[in-house]
Amino acid sequence: xxxxxxxxxxxxxxxxxxxxxxxxxxxxxxxxxxxxxxxxxxxxxxxxxxxxxxxxxxxxxxxxxxxxxxxxxxxxxxxxxxxxxxxxxxxxxxxxxxxxxxxxxxxxxxxxxxxxxxxxxxxxxxxxxxxxxxxxxxxxxxxxxxxxxxxxxxxxxxxxxxxxxxxxxxxxxxxxxxxxxxxxxxxxxxxxxxxxxxxxxxxxxxxxxxxxxxxxxxxxxxxxxxxxxxxxxxxxxxxxxxxxxxxxxxxxxxxxxxxxxxxxxxxxxxxxxxxxxxxxxxxxxx
Ligand code: NDP
Numbered sequence: 001x002x003x004x005x006x007x008x009x010x011x012x013x014x015x016x017x018x019x020x021x022x023x024x025x026x027x028x029x030x031x032x033x034x035x036x037x038x039x040x041x042x043x044x045x046x047x048x049x050x051x052x053x054x055x056x057x058x059x060x061x062x063x064x065x066x067x068x069x070x071x072x073x074x075x076x077x078x079x080x081x082x083x084x085x086x087x088x089x090x091x092x093x094x095x096x097x098x099x100x101x102x103x104x105x106x107x108x109x110x111x112x113x114x115x116x117x118x119x120x121x122x123x124x125x126x127x128x129x130x131x132x133x134x135x136x137x138x139x140x141x142x143x144x145x146x147x148x149x150x151x152x153x154x155x156x157x158x159x160x161x162x163x164x165x166x167x168x169x170x171x172x173x174x175x176x177x178x179x180x181x182x183x184x185x186x187x188x189x190x191x192x193x194x195x196x197x198x199x200x201x202x203x204x205x206x207x208x209x210x211x212x213x214x215x216x217x218x219x220x221x222x223x224x225x226x227x228x229x230x231x232x233x234x235x236x237x238x239x240x241x242x243x244x245x246x247x248x249x250x251x252x253x254x255x256x257x258x259x260x261x262x263x264x265x266x267x268x269x270x271x272x273x274x275x276x277x278x279x280x281x282x283x284x285x286x
Contacts, residue, residue: 005037010060011265012041014053014075015068019044022230022282023066033271038063045071054078054102057095064096064265072135077269079104085146088172089139093257096264105264108136110142111257112227118256119248121223124148126193131186131211133161136227137198141165144194145173152177155186157211162236188217195240196225202234210235220244229254229273232283255279 013021019042027040027180045053050071057065064147072091076082079092080101086092092104106262114209116123128149130137133156141152152175156162169177180189188195195218201211224240237247259270 007038009038010041010062011038011063011064011066011261013066014043014045014050014071015066016044016046016070018042018068021068022256022279023258024258024266025282026275026279027262030259030262030271030275031266033274034266036266036268038266047071047074049258050074051078054095058097058102062097064094064261066094066261067092074195076104078102085109085139085142088156088168089142090168091135091138092255093139094261103117106139107257107260107264108253109139109141110260111255112140112196112225113143113147114256114260115248116223116225119223121248122148123194123196125150127151127153127189127191128187128194129153129155129192131155131182131195131197131213132199133158133165134198134200137196138165138168140198140227141168141169141177142173145153145169145175145177149175149194151175151191153180153189153192154178155180155182157182182212186211186213187231188213189218190219192222194225195224195245196227197198197234197236198227200228200233202226202228202236204230207231210239215239215243218243218245219279222246223248226250227253230283232280251276251279251283 024040032039056144079105083105086104086106089106094105096103154162166177166179222245224245225248228234255276259272262270
């Protein structure tokens with residue numbers, strides 16, 4: 001019998017809950033299209049098991065993992081190195097195993113910025129208004145500022161979280177940043193070029209929910225984006241479209257961060273069209 005290699009390269013995601021995480025669909029579609037014998041494992045890892053899971057990942061030689069709730073911050077203590085973005089954001093969604101070292105990166109915000117570029121939009125000199133100040137908002141705020149946005153408005157209910165994100169952006173990027181409280185119905189600043197819902201409002205199964213903002217403030221010239229990708233067209237974007245704004249769904253961000261992970265792990269260019277189609281098919285069939 002000729003020499004044969006039965007060992008696949010392993011990557012995956014650690015989270016809890018994680019069963020509904022669709023990243024494996026797009027990564028495995030990418031591996032198949034690129035002819036790579038790689039597998040993406042979706043693993044439920046409880047908070048108290050994260051240290052063992054990372055030790056296990058080292059032991060079996062996994063090439064990397066994604067981290068999702070509730071591990072993005074906790075994982076940092078088990079890593080050997082952080083990228084600049086992960087250090088500023090203070091959270092890791094992707095670990096890359098390289099030469100026996102685990103490197104933490106954050107591709108959430110980069111995925112968002114790449115989806116804007118795909119749509120032919122530039123951030124240079126733009127005023128960006130972000131609803132929310134959680135993990136996704138932080139990653140997007142920092143990367144938009146690093147990509148050349150002139151100013152970032154943060155609108156959030158929790159003042160402490162909102163003010164902390166403003167400080168993070170102001171201390172680590174050239175952009176101006178300010179915090180606007182969110183009590184009752186929030187007004188959208190008139191100088192907004194790009195408005196982003198970075199809260200979880202509207203996420204399945206709460207598909208009839210949308211952020212409590214003054215929709216009449218949305219002007220036709222604005223680009224309105226949502227991080228929610230399930231449903232693909234949340235009520236927030238439908239209302240923005242009805243106001244004449246251009247809209248960008250969260251699918252592009254998801255696919256692009258998946259593509260960035262693919263490239264960091266394999267060192268090869270990601271077949272993004274194949275990955276996007278696989279994800280779209282998955283949602284259509286669901
Ligand atoms: P976090 O829990 O870290 O943050 C949630 C944020 O939403 C907080 O700022 C919170 O405000 C705000 N929020 C929650 N409920 C409301 C409400 N009713 N009204 C106003 N604000 C509210 O979550 P993440 O940042 O990790 O995730 C947010 C969303 O981003 C999720 O839907 C997730 O699926 C999506 N996501 C999408 C990605 C993609 O690739 N498309 C990638 C990563 C995440 P407060 O601070 O006041 O409590």
